[in-house]
Amino acid sequence: MYEVRFHGRGGQGAVTAAAMLASALLEEGKYAVSIPSFGFERRGAPVVSFLRCSDREIRQLTNIYTPDCLICVDPTLAKTVDIFGGLKPGGTLVQATHKPLAEVALADTVGRVGLCDAIGIALEVFKRPITNTLMLGAFARTTGIVSLEALKRSLEESDFRDAGLKQNLIALERGYHETTVHTIERRVAA
Amino acid sequence: MTTAILETPNPTKPAKQKVVLCEGNEAAALGVALARPDMVAVYPITPQSSLVEHVAKLIADGRMDADIVDAEGEHSVLSVLQGGALAGARTYTATCGPGLAFMFEPYFRTSGMRLPIVMSIVTRDGITPQSVWGGHQDAMTVREVGWVQVYCETVQEVLDTTIMAFKIAEHHDVMLPVNVCLDGNYLSYGTSRVELPDQAEVDAFMGVKDVNWHVALDPLRPMAVDPLTGGSGGKGPSTFVRYRKGQCRGMQNSLRVIEEIHEEWAQRFGRRFAPLVEEYRLDGADYAIMTLGSMTGAAKDAVDEARDAGKKVGLIKIKTFSPFPVEALLKSLDKVQALGVVDRSVGFRWNCGPMYQETMGVLYRLGRHIPSMSFIGGLAGADITVGHFHRVIDATEGLLTNPAPIEPVWLNEKD
Numbered sequence: 001m002y003e004v005r006f007h008g009r010g011g012q013g014a015v016t017a018a019a020m021l022a023s024a025l026l027e028e029g030k031y032a033v034s035i036p037s038f039g040f041e042r043r044g045a046p047v048v049s050f051l052r053c054s055d056r057e058i059r060q061l062t063n064i065y066t067p068d069c070l071i072c073v074d075p076t077l078a079k080t081v082d083i084f085g086g087l088k089p090g091g092t093l094v095q096a097t098h099k100p101l102a103e104v105a106l107a108d109t110v111g112r113v114g115l116c117d118a119i120g121i122a123l124e125v126f127k128r129p130i131t132n133t134l135m136l137g138a139f140a141r142t143t144g145i146v147s148l149e150a151l152k153r154s155l156e157e158s159d160f161r162d163a164g165l166k167q168n169l170i171a172l173e174r175g176y177h178e179t180t181v182h183t184i185e186r187r188v189a190a
Numbered sequence: 191m192t193t194a195i196l197e198t199p200n201p202t203k204p205a206k207q208k209v210v211l212c213e214g215n216e217a218a219a220l221g222v223a224l225a226r227p228d229m230v231a232v233y234p235i236t237p238q239s240s241l242v243e244h245v246a247k248l249i250a251d252g253r254m255d256a257d258i259v260d261a262e263g264e265h266s267v268l269s270v271l272q273g274g275a276l277a278g279a280r281t282y283t284a285t286c287g288p289g290l291a292f293m294f295e296p297y298f299r300t301s302g303m304r305l306p307i308v309m310s311i312v313t314r315d316g317i318t319p320q321s322v323w324g325g326h327q328d329a330m331t332v333r334e335v336g337w338v339q340v341y342c343e344t345v346q347e348v349l350d351t352t353i354m355a356f357k358i359a360e361h362h363d364v365m366l367p368v369n370v371c372l373d374g375n376y377l378s379y380g381t382s383r384v385e386l387p388d389q390a391e392v393d394a395f396m397g398v399k400d401v402n403w404h405v406a407l408d409p410l411r412p413m414a415v416d417p418l419t420g421g422s423g424g425k426g427p428s429t430f431v432r433y434r435k436g437q438c439r440g441m442q443n444s445l446r447v448i449e450e451i452h453e454e455w456a457q458r459f460g461r462r463f464a465p466l467v468e469e470y471r472l473d474g475a476d477y478a479i480m481t482l483g484s485m486t487g488a489a490k491d492a493v494d495e496a497r498d499a500g501k502k503v504g505l506i507k508i509k510t511f512s513p514f515p516v517e518a519l520l521k522s523l524d525k526v527q528a529l530g531v532v533d534r535s536v537g538f539r540w541n542c543g544p545m546y547q548e549t550m551g552v553l554y555r556l557g558r559h560i561p562s563m564s565f566i567g568g569l570a571g572a573d574i575t576v577g578h579f580h581r582v583i584d585a586t587e588g589l590l591t592n593p594a595p596i597e598p599v600w601l602n603e604k605d
Contacts, residue, residue, distance in 0.1 A: 019381050023211045026383050032211075033382040059487030061344075061376040062575045 001058070002145060004051040005067040007083045009074050011043040013132030017073065018049040021136055024146050024154035025053045033058045046081045053145070071139055072096060073131040075119055078105060094139045094179075096131050101182050108186070114142025116179040125171050133168045137175025148176050207385040207459070214345045214377040217384055218284065218310050218370070219244035221352030223254040224392040225308075226399075228279035231259040231267040235289040236322045237374035238312035242284055256282075264289040268296035268307070275305040276415060278402045280356060283307070286374060287314035287328045294332070300367045301336030301437060303416055306359030306401060307367045310352065311339075313483070314374045315535070315570040323571025324374030326483065326535040329511075330544045336437050338368040338444050339512035341483040346384045347463055348372045353392060354451050360401055361451075363443040371511075373484040373534070375571050380484070387459055395458055441513040448510055466515035468507040469522050471497060475504030477528035477586050482508050482545055485534060485567075485574045492579030503583050508545060519552050529553075529562040530586030532574070532601075536566060542598045561589040567601030574601060 004021070008014030015036040022032035032053040050064040069092040072083050078095075087093075090111035096118035097104055104115065116138035118131035125134075133155065140148050155168050212220065218241050222230070230249070232242035248254040257274075261267045264285050271281040285293060290311060300307055315325030329339060338358065342348045352370050359368040372378055407415075420430040445466060452465035468486075471493055472478060481489045486507045496503045506522045506529075508515070523529065533543020540547045542564035553560055565582050568574040578601045585599060 019211070019213075022381055026209070026211050031383065033380060035376060035380045058382070059344075059490050060576065061373075061380045061484045062488050063573050065575070 001052060001054045002069070003064045003067045004053075004069045004071060004139075005064050006049045006051070007070065007072040007074065007077055007081065008047055008132070009043075009077065010045045010047050012073050013130060014047055014073055015049045017071070017132035017136055018051045020133070020151070020154055020158065021051055021139070021146065022053075023158070024136075024150040027150045027153055028146065030055060031058050033061065035061065035063065037063065046077060068092065069094065069139070069143060069145075071135055073118065073135045075099075084109060092143055094135060094142050096135055096138075101180075106184065111184050111186070112142065113182045113184060114138050114179045115182070116175055118175065121174050121178060122171065125167050125174065133171040134175035137172045137177075138179040141176045141179040142181050148172070206388040206391065208388075209383055210386050211381060211383055212345065213240065213379050213381045214342075214348045214372050215241035215312065215379070216244045217345045217349040218312075218352050218372060219248060220386060221349040222282050222308075223248045224387060224389060225282075225353045225356045225396065226254075226280065226393070227256050227282040227308075227356070229257045229259070229271065229274040230282050231261050231270045231274075232283060233261055233264050233267050233285070233289060235264075235286055237314060237324060237378045238284050238286045238289070238310070241310060241312060241378070245282075245284075264293035265296060268293050268300060268309075271307050272296060272300060272303065272305055273407070275307055275402055276303075277407045280360070280399060280401050281305075281307045282309070282356075284310035284312060286312045287322075288317060290328045290332065297332060297337075298335050299416070302433060304365040304436070304440065305367060306356070306365055308352070308355045308359055309337075309367065309369055311369045311371045312374045312378045313371050313534075321570040324376060324378070324534075325569045325571070326371070326373075326533070326544075327569075329369060329371045330535040330537075333512050333544070336366065336441065337512060338364070338366050338441065338448075338510070339371055340368070340448070340510050341371045341508065342373075342377065343484055343486045343507065343509075345377065345380060345382045346461065348377065349384050349386070350455060350459070350461060350463065353387070353395070354455055357396060357451050358444060358448055361444075361447045364440050364447050366437070366440045366444060369512075371483065376573075377484040385459075385461070391458060395454065445510070445513060445515060445518075464507065464509055466508075466510045467518040467522055468505075468509060469525075470505040470507065472504035472506065472522060472525050474502060475526055476502040477530070477590060478504045478506050478522070478526045479579065479582050479586055480506045480508065480529060480531040480545065480549065482511065482532075483534060485532065488574060488576050489532070489579045489582075492576045492583060495576070496580065496583045501583060501587060503587065511545070511548075514548050514552070516552050516555065519549070520555060523549075523552065523556055523560065527560060528586055528589035529560055530565060530582050530589070531562065532565040532567060532579075532582055534566075534568040534574070536569070542566075546598075561594040563589060563594050564598040565601055566598050569602065572602040572605065578602075
């Protein structure tokens with residue numbers, strides 16, 4: 001079982017991203033279940049959503065408390081929300097940011113980081129800061145859990161209108177290719 | 191979003207099925223479309239809203255040939271459907287929580303008039319305090335109104351059960367309205383892979399539509415329906431008793447019909463769901479935990495882990511809650527020495543969960559004493575995790591050696 005927690009703000013598409021990723025994983029023959037957190041979502045308010053994937057049928061329909069991976073589609077969220085809560089030791093962070101690794105705050109549990117200037121790319125592609133498809137590309141590049149091809153097919157078969165589809169495919173490609181991946185070396189505790 | 195992915199790769203499947211990814215609410219809507227209702231009436235309410243939005247879209251896109259009435263409130267929704275059902279239409283709606291409360295007057299009337307309306311309850315906790323999240327309190331509150339009520343565990347079961355519900359409701363030995371209950375939030379918005387049955391196969395399963403043969407609004411054959419009856423004189427008392435006995439008979443008949451229709455579904459579509467009571471790893475179990483609805487998946491995972499750790503625990507899941515499956519449950523309870531029952535709602539009168547209260551009545555019929563206790567969790571959207579179920583398992587195991595507590599255990603009290 002591989003567990004992912006998405007962090008974003010209302011309107012950025014974190015919930016849709018979880019569903020798109022589930023669709024791509026399904027395409028690759030895996031089982032996937034996504035669950036949105038719920039509330040009175042407002043544009044800009046912090047939201048989370050969850051995704052489990054496995055080679056076997058997934059029975060739990062619950063939230064995720066100890067994720068293997070965090071996908072944070074918003075660059076400022078970590079200032080107000082503890083996005084690292086429960087992350088498994090050696091876990092992965094896929095973060096939307098234009099900053100270099102040295103300037104990104106990390107918890108001790110983080111073992112791998114994918115960084116993508118998703119806002120900058122989104123403003124070029126969509127003229128709006130919609131980062132979810134970009135960050136799916138970044139996730140694929142960072143973890144290898146899902147292939148770029150499966151994500152593309154999942155997008156092509158979803159409900160996007162033609163123009164939106166074209167833009168999202170570009171976003172996906174650029175998210176994949178413009179992500180830098182870092183492995184965090186931890187000193188062994190004395 | 192629905193994404194058609196691929197044809198089912200397994201050629202031994204008895205029917206052609208497409209695999210799609212969808213949330214529980216969309217699965218319910220797809221099930222409704224496959225069952226081909228003639229008329230749908232809707233009023234949106236959280237967490238049911240996306241269900242009726244999907245139904246409306248299926249109709250707007252021409253994928254579902256039904257009249258849709260966008261009524262001004264839930265009381266009108268069900269009243270409109272009663273007219274449709276009396277005229278011989280296959281009818282559907284969905285609601286929950288405060289919407290169900292507003293619907294209560296026609297809700298009571300529907301079972302008395304023996305109208306086979308199917309209604310999803312996307313279960314939501316009761317107000318007040320204000321909450322818009324899942325819990326079984328709404329459906330539990332109306333468990334004594336003569337509707338058949340079944341609870342689903344998975345998104346796939348929502349889709350399949352929604353179709354089966356029409357056939358159960360319309361069966362001549364039943365002729366009762368059916369609620370398909372799916373947990374608000376975790377099941378309504380939980381997105382997973384489902385197999386979508388082929389329309390022609392569903393048509394063959396449903397057979398010739400014969401919705402309302404016992405009473406129909408027909409200008410050529412005018413008749414009065416829902417007459418004034420009861421009181422203490424003339425034919426009133428006996429007529430009223432005949433109505434009520436008939437409803438009770440229909441409820442009892444539904445237990446057999448639900449089993450038969452689930453069996454037919456399994457034969458045709460290759461998916462077998464326990465129709466009344468599911469036993470999971472109950473053989474060789476000293477004690478059992480009991481569940482309802484979408485919490486069951488996490489409970490099964492917890493049971494597997496506990497079994498691996500040498501604990502002799504099994505699981506009993508109720509699918510059909512109304513009518514309560516007394517005989518089927520007796521057989522399961524007879525296999526264990528202690529029982530812990532997990533409810534997602536509150537039984538205010540008995541200070542325990544409603545399913546626990548019902549089960550105590552069944553335990554009396556068992557003829558021997560089984561220590562038992564009530565757990566209440568998952569209220570108003572709270573999560574019931576594998577960790578919570580380990581607490582349930584440990585406490586239930588404790589009943590084998592310690593006296594049973596009178597107070598319920600509130601699982602999310604310290605979350």
